[in-house]
Amino acid sequence: MTDWTDRPGEPPPEWAPRQEPPAPSLAPPPSTRTAPLPGMPSPAAPGRYASGVHARGGRGSRNRRRPSRSRRFLRTAAVLSSVLLLAGAGTYVWADTRLNQQVDLGTLSGRVPRGEGTNYLVVGSDSREGLSQQDRKELNTGSAEGRRTDSVILLHTGANGTTMLSLPRDSWVTLPPYLDPDTGRSYRAAPNKLNAAFSLGGPDLLVRTVERNTGVHIDHYAEIGFAGFVGVVDAVGGVDMCLDKPVRDEDSGADLPAGCQTLDGAEALAFVRQRKQEAQGDLGRTRNQQKFLAALARKAATPSTLADPSKSFPTLRAGLDTLIVDEETELPDLMSLFEAMRKAASGGGRQLNVPVADPDLRTSKGSAVKWDDRRARALFTALREDRPPR
Numbered sequence: 001m002t003d004w005t006d007r008p009g010e011p012p013p014e015w016a017p018r019q020e021p022p023a024p025s026l027a028p029p030p031s032t033r034t035a036p037l038p039g040m041p042s043p044a045a046p047g048r049y050a051s052g053v054h055a056r057g058g059r060g061s062r063n064r065r066r067p068s069r070s071r072r073f074l075r076t077a078a079v080l081s082s083v084l085l086l087a088g089a090g091t092y093v094w095a096d097t098r099l100n101q102q103v104d105l106g107t108l109s110g111r112v113p114r115g116e117g118t119n120y121l122v123v124g125s126d127s128r129e130g131l132s133q134q135d136r137k138e139l140n141t142g143s144a145e146g147r148r149t150d151s152v153i154l155l156h157t158g159a160n161g162t163t164m165l166s167l168p169r170d171s172w173v174t175l176p177p178y179l180d181p182d183t184g185r186s187y188r189a190a191p192n193k194l195n196a197a198f199s200l201g202g203p204d205l206l207v208r209t210v211e212r213n214t215g216v217h218i219d220h221y222a223e224i225g226f227a228g229f230v231g232v233v234d235a236v237g238g239v240d241m242c243l244d245k246p247v248r249d250e251d252s253g254a255d256l257p258a259g260c261q262t263l264d265g266a267e268a269l270a271f272v273r274q275r276k277q278e279a280q281g282d283l284g285r286t287r288n289q290q291k292f293l294a295a296l297a298r299k300a301a302t303p304s305t306l307a308d309p310s311k312s313f314p315t316l317r318a319g320l321d322t323l324i325v326d327e328e329t330e331l332p333d334l335m336s337l338f339e340a341m342r343k344a345a346s347g348g349g350r351q352l353n354v355p356v357a358d359p360d361l362r363t364s365k366g367s368a369v370k371w372d373d374r375r376a377r378a379l380f381t382a383l384r385e386d387r388p389p390r
Contacts, residue, residue, distance in 0.1 A: 099334075103203045103221050103326040110176055110208060114217045116386030117158025120337050121210060123198070123223040124151035124272070124289070149195040149206070150273060151289045154216065155340055158386035162340045162349030164293075165383070166286035169195040171354070172361055172368040173213040178205050193368055203324070214380040220333055221326040228323055229272075230265030236300045238262040241271070241292065249274035268292060282369055283359050290353075294345030297338065350389065355379065 152167040171194040178201045179186050197209035207218050224232075233239055242260040254270035256263070263271060272292050278284025325334070343349045355375035361368045382389045 099330065100324050101327045101329065102324055103207075105207060105218065105221065105326045105328065108204055108208055110212070112211045112215055112217050114219075115384035117156055117160075117383075118219050118336075119216055119383070120155040120157075120220045120222060120340075121207060121218045122151075122153040122155055122337070123149055123203070123206070123221070124229065125149055125198070125223055125225050149198045151286065152194060152206075152210070153290075153293075154210065154214070154383075155337065155344075156216075156383045156386075157336070157340045160386055160388050162344045163383060163389060164290065164341065164344040164349065164351045165379070166290055166353050167194060167210070168282045168286055168354070168356075168369045169193070170282045170367065170369045171213075172363060172370050173197075173209060175200070175205065176208050176212050178208075191363070193365055196365070203326075214376075214383075216380055216384050220329045220337070221324075222329065222334070222337060223324040230269055232300070233263070233265040233268045233296065236296070238264050239268055239292065239295045239299060241295055247271060247274060247277065249276050251276060263292075268296075281359065281367075283353065283356060286353055290351050293341060294351065297341040297345040300338070352379070352389065 149169045152169055154165040154167060156163045156165070172191060173194050175187075175190055175192050175197050177187060177189050180200070181202075194206075194209065198206040201208075203221055203223065207221060210216070211218055240260065240262050243256060243258050246258050247254045247256040249270070252270040252274040254267070254274045256267060256271060272285070272289045274288075275281050275285035278288070340349070344351055355372035356369055357372040358370040361370040379389050
């Protein structure tokens with residue numbers, strides 16, 4: 001045997017003189033290996049060491065096998081999945097902490113009992129908060145302070161599907177007794193328009209008024225202002241709408257041709273606010289609002305977006321600045337709300353208007369919308385009992 005194949009620890013032959021073993025060397029000795037004789041197996045693979053600290057697989061080996069391509073792929077996929085999960089969780093936490101939960105439904109008095117299913121009161125207000133003077137001019141919003149309702153939608157979800165019910169803001173209803181928060185003066189129950197409840201007592205009085213006149217318990221409240229509405233539409237890249245006729249309204253600034261087109265935030269706001277050219281006035285406006293919200297929900301509230309909050313980050317960021325909700329509403333509740341709107345918009349639910357007996361009722365407060373009491377009562381009872389409306 002040659003020196004490089006001797007087994008470590010084997011005693012030297014007796015005739016060899018006794019000597020101190022040399023200090024171990026970290027570098028392998030130069031190879032003097034020659035080709036084996038015919039018929040002799042090679043003691044080790046060429047260039048490899050059969051024993052010692054540098055043997056293949058031993059401690060300190062510098063020739064470790066690289067991970068296979070499939071293993072590297074799995075590791076990369078695992079890292080990316082972790083990053084995506086963290087991003088989604090981060091977006092979720094960020095959005096949940098940004099919710100403006102300023103409405104406390106738990107403190108309201110004279111409320112109706114809970115029914116079956118879940119009911120959301122969705123309000124579009126004309127709040128100018130977040131708009132500069134230039135924005136107000138370009139959007140034709142005027143300069144009025146405070147906020148009033150531009151749309152009121154009662155959204156019901158339950159075992160029998162989703163119902164999106166528009167309540168005209170000019171509906172002639174009975175306001176419950178209330179206390180003016182600015183003057184401290186008390187007022188008795190009295191007839192008035194639905195949007196008066198919002199302007200006189202804010203979300204609290206609006207919720208109590210809706211419950212008093214429908215008998216439907218409101219579980220969650222969500223309100224968005226002009227700036228948030230425009231921001232959401234722009235964040236999703238505009239909304240596709242097909243109009244049967246041109247829409248032109250000087251007050252709202254709407255100037256849209258007939259046919260299919262993509263509305264940006266400013267155009268969309270003008271479209272849902274206009275009512276002067278609608279034959280049925282406020283009723284026509286509520287139909288336009290439902291039509292637009294259906295198109296917006298189809299684009300913004302897709303199943304993949306709802307399942308992954310990080311995908312909805314631009315939309316959430318655009319809307320949260322002017323979004324007001326009740327104290328019990330959290331991000332999962334908003335996701336359920338968006339999903340319900342998407343279902344109603346895609347044929348998986350119902351889009352209705354409250355039954356009307358007179359769209360132009362003359363009152364001391366001007367023209368108002370009078371509900372058809374019998375049919376409206378039947379509709380509200382069906383929602384309260386979570387039955388499909390007839």
